[in-house]
Amino acid sequence: KNNCNIFNMKAAKEVSAALLAGKKVGFYSEFPTDGELPEGLVRCDEYGNPVNSTDDRSEEETQKSSDFNGTGTDCTNIDCGVAVTVHTSCNPFISTTQVVPKCLTLGMGCRKDKDARGIAEAAQKVLDRSGFHKEAFEQIASIDLKKEEKGILSLSQDWQIPFVTYTEEELKQVPGEFTPSPFVKKITGVDNVCERSAVLASGNGRLLQRKTGENGVTTAVVAREWRIHFE
Known part of the structure; x- marks a missing residue:
């Protein structure tokens, strides 16, 4: 339940x-x-x-x-x-x-046409570094520019969780302090994709892992508000 x-x-x-x-x-x-x-x-x-x-x-x-x-x-x-x-x-x-x-969101950003293997390796490093259960993730989030990104779609299928995306304007409206990147802002219009998208997808949840970037992939982890209900 x-x-x-x-x-x-x-x-x-x-x-x-x-x-x-x-x-x-x-x-x-x-x-x-x-x-x-x-x-x-x-x-x-x-x-x-x-x-x-x-x-x-x-x-x-x-x-x-x-x-x-x-x-x-x-x-x-x-x-x-x-x-x-x-x-x-x-x-x-x-x-x-x-x-x-299932209460965690994996925020992702990546270089255009980043290979699926590289995306999968970045996601695995999130698990290895943090010790999170893969089964604790309920979705992957990014900007709508990445909605057809094959590597992220492949990860979504492999982990069997949805991949959700948001527009530049939606991400700009997310409240909070995020790790800025002039390069990302030049390409996407927003200063940060992985943190902002994960926070938005989780209903303004709490950042557990801030932006980490390596080999053309950035990741962040956010937990939405969740509590146990005993009847």
């Missing part, structure tokens, strides 16, 4: 078994939550340590504590637990079930 992927099914079975046995299961989230934590779950910090309060933290508190760092060490208090995260490295518990939401 929250449109998430589950990783480490072995750990997921251990979580289910622990809950059925009446044992406590840890719960850590890089994102804020709505509703009461389900029975049996104990809210923990990014290191797997139970927090004092069982009350749901505010979005500001959640973002401040995690800041999408994706860090974590083994827990000495609770053996197994669930981590809602976009990071492959987030393992707060000895046995961690990762629940990964």
Whole structure:
């Protein structure tokens, strides 16, 4: 219901078994939550340590504590637990079930007719550098000048996510501070494509990775506002 992927099914079975046995299961989230934590779950910090309060933290508190760092060490208090995260490295518990939401946008810009291999390599470097789950990405964004760019279209097909584009005027209206490039502005009319398009596509989300350029490809990563809903 929250449109998430589950990783480490072995750990997921251990979580289910622990809950059925009446044992406590840890719960850590890089994102804020709505509703009461389900029975049996104990809210923990990014290191797997139970927090004092069982009350749901505010979005500001959640973002401040995690800041999408994706860090974590083994827990000495609770053996197994669930981590809602976009990071492959987030393992707060000895046995961690990762629940990964689709909430990230990959902003891209590239030299005209950049080969598909070069585009794919740039995207892979984003994953390698950040440790983001590929499955956490919900879309690729760019300027409409790139809407027929074969390399980006190939990546969109490979990752099985949409490729969305925006006009020069739409990108100019995006609020925020972005990494400017006189060359990009000369070619496209806007000072930055990858950051602006990703922020716009994500509904004015938060920049997790600013513009990175290499071999004729620029990338940026933005997270839209997302929260878990417990019924």
